[in-house]
Amino acid sequence: MNNNNNMKIFTQTWKPNSPSTHLLGLVAMIHGYASESSWIFQLTAVAIAKLGFHVCALDLPGHGFSDGPRGYITDINPLVTDCIQYFNTARLNFQEEHPDLPAFLYGESLGGAIAILVALKQKKEWRGLVLNGPMCSVSAKFKPMWPLEKFLPAAALVAPRWRVVLTKSLVEKSFKxxxxxxxxxxxxxxxxxxxxxxxxxxxxxxxxxxxxxxxxELELPLLVVHGREDSVCDWEAAEKVVEMAGSKDKTLKVVDGMWHQMIGDTVDNVEFGFGLIFSWLKNRAQLER
Structure with a gap:
């Protein structure tokens, strides 16, 4: 699709590959910073599709196959708008054929933060929000050391594209x-x-x-799964978001020993963490029927 700035935004969908699979709903997915909807992220999309969901995702501007300077984000609002534009189309097309099936939002890391902002703008459109290691606060272990952090606003003004180790390596801190x-x-x-x-x-x-x-302001059903050893995004900040959320149905699961990227962790943590997410999606979809 082309967004409001006439940038090409790459989108894709996954569907259950078996005609006998009982369709449960739609899941709209948002990847994290420096990631994309293909490559490793799509393993999660495929797994959710196999559960019985129609899955859609996009590459955020500056990521994957989408246009834009690589990894350069000056304002999150256009990205939120791009997600809403694409997901509105995907959801309307899906609900034309399946008007009684629910639609859920899923976000990882920065994509989790964007998913929260999408949900806040579209309070009546989504039946649930799943956040995997969401960026509710940047961990002190990932922030630039003092005094670089204090100089960050000045650096952003004078040299906005400067990448000289203002933070630790995202990949090194994400995948165990x-x-x-x-x-x-x-x-x-x-x-x-x-x-x-x-x-x-x-x-x-x-x-x-x-x-x-x-x-x-969050009022929809909410699941947050976070690694306790996440040194990129702070799990305690995610805990505060869950505590403060106005949702009547809200769950936080902090997984001992797990790092930032759940899929990059040990087999036991991968199976446990994604098992929580998959069970939650299936249970909430069945409750909507």
């Missing part, structure tokens, strides 16, 4: 298993986004403050 770390880096579209530019880092911090301020 080394072979998965290297697999992620082998994506032909990975680019050089392990260290976000100064302007992007500043916008990430601003997004976290907005989410903290507006979390009471």
């Amino acid at each position: 298993e080394e072979w998965k770390r290297e697999l992620f880096r082998r994506s032909p579209r990975a680019g050089k986004s392990e260290h976000p530019p100064a302007r992007t880092s500043l916008e990430m911090l601003r997004i976290c403050k907005e989410i903290g301020r507006r979390s009471r």
Whole structure:
């Protein structure tokens, strides 16, 4: 699709591959920073489709096959608008054929923050929100060391695209298993986004403050799964978002020993974490019937 700025935004969908699979609903997915809807992220999309969901996702601007400077985000709002534009079309097309089936939002890391902002703008459109290691606050272990953090606003103004180690390596801090770390880096579209530019880092911090301020406005069913050893996004900030959310149906699961990228963790944690997510989606979809 073309967004409001006439940028080409790559989109794709997955469906259950067996005609006998009972269709449960739609899941709209948003990937994290420096990721894309293909490569490793699509393993989750395929797994959710096999459960019986129609799944759709897009590459955020500056990521994957979409247009835009690689990993450079000065304002999150256009990205939120792109997600709403695509998901509205996907949801309407799906509900023309399946008007009684629910639609859910799913987001990882930065995609989790964007999913929260989408849900806040479309309070009546989604039947549930699943957040996997969401960026509700940047971990102190990932932030640039003092005094670089104090100089970040000035750096963002003077040299907004500067990537000189304002933060730790995102990939090194995200994937526990080394072979998965290297697999992620082998994506032909990975680019050089392990260290976000100064302007992007500043916008990430601003997004976290907005989410903290507006979390009471969340009213839809909510599941948050977070690694306790996540050194990119702070699980305690996610806990506060869940506590403050106005949702009557809300669950937080903090997984001991797990890092930031659930799919990059050990087999036991991968199976446990995604088992929680898959069970939640199936149970909430069945409750809607």
